[in-house]
Amino acid sequence: MKNGVTIGQAAAFVGVTVKTVRHYHQHGLVDEPQRDSSGYRRYGSDELLRLVQVRTLAAAGVPLAEIGPLLDADAEQFTAALADVERRLTERIADLIARRDTLHRLAEGDRALLPDRACAILDRMPGLGFGPDYVAAQREALVLARALVPEGFDGFLTQLEHRLADPEYIDLAKRGWEAETWEPDDPRIEELATAMADRYLANPTLLGNSTSLRAWTNASTQYRLINNHRGDQAPISARLTALTETKLRAAGVPIPHQ
Structure with missing residues (x-):
């Protein structure tokens, strides 16, 4: 673990904030690494890979509560779960478009x-x-x-x-x-x-x-x-x-x- 990086460096490498990394830890999505002899937690390649996977799925709209089981699923389950997430995102997109259209109509009055x-x-x-x-x-x-x-x-x-x-x-x-x-x-x-x-x-x-x-x-x-x-x-x-x-x-x- 001596060659690992600090939480701040890990967050920067992955493209999230330190707060987000800690949030992932709280949800059990990424295991916290053990502290080294200096008392610092060092993130190795395994933790960085997991952070990248979690961040990517979260950015794609997968709820945090579903990311853990999704990463632990086999290939068939993973594909089915992604299809379900895509369906829900499509519904949300349609709802957002409808709301946007309503705002446009509001700007036109009656x-x-x-x-x-x-x-x-x-x-x-x-x-x-x-x-x-x-x-x-x-x-x-x-x-x-x-x-x-x-x-x-x-x-x-x-x-x-x-x-x-x-x-x-x-x-x-x-x-x-x-x-x-x-x-x-x-x-x-x-x-x-x-x-x-x-x-x-x-x-x-x-x-x-x-x-x-x-x-x-x-x-x-x-x-x-x-x-x-x-x-x-x-x-x-x-x-x-x-x-x-x-x-x-x-x-x-x-x-x-x-």
Whole structure:
């Protein structure tokens, strides 16, 4: 052992830190050499070879807990174990790529939380005269709808697409948002609710198809949460929606109760 090297030299030769070498010792991956007459542990070629093997496997992604059995395995077991490690690394790579893609979508705003079709709907709204607060409220409603009622989400998007293609609905929706500046007892609120209900009844596609309506009816609690979102910030709009829905239920439309 006189010709061996110190732990610092061994670590430098192998390309790791002294702390890492000690870490390998703690995990039983590399035996600690005996101390020489000077009291120093001297690492010979056997220990250096083992350090290189452990370092290489660890760098390849093999968990430390699996390195010992792997080095002690026969050729067939070694090959099978490496294949298993490769499979797990491939899964991790796919997961990391998916996370990276999510970060890229986050940088693009809505696209991290909503599909392209929903983003296209939101992108159309400013050009139709809807203000940023209205668009923001619709964005949040879409995010909640996708998360809470996924089976009704596509139908909800179709419903919004029909609404944005209906000039009369667009005018009523803008008035509804402007109603936030009205007094709570303004008679125009009741009149606007009647006009909105009449428009829905005149063009049922604005309410969604039977599958979409059924999905929302079966998720009344989620519907209530989504419908009441921002209700404290836009109380007139919330009241207008409630009045409109009451009129629609009276006409036989299966609107979930809030």
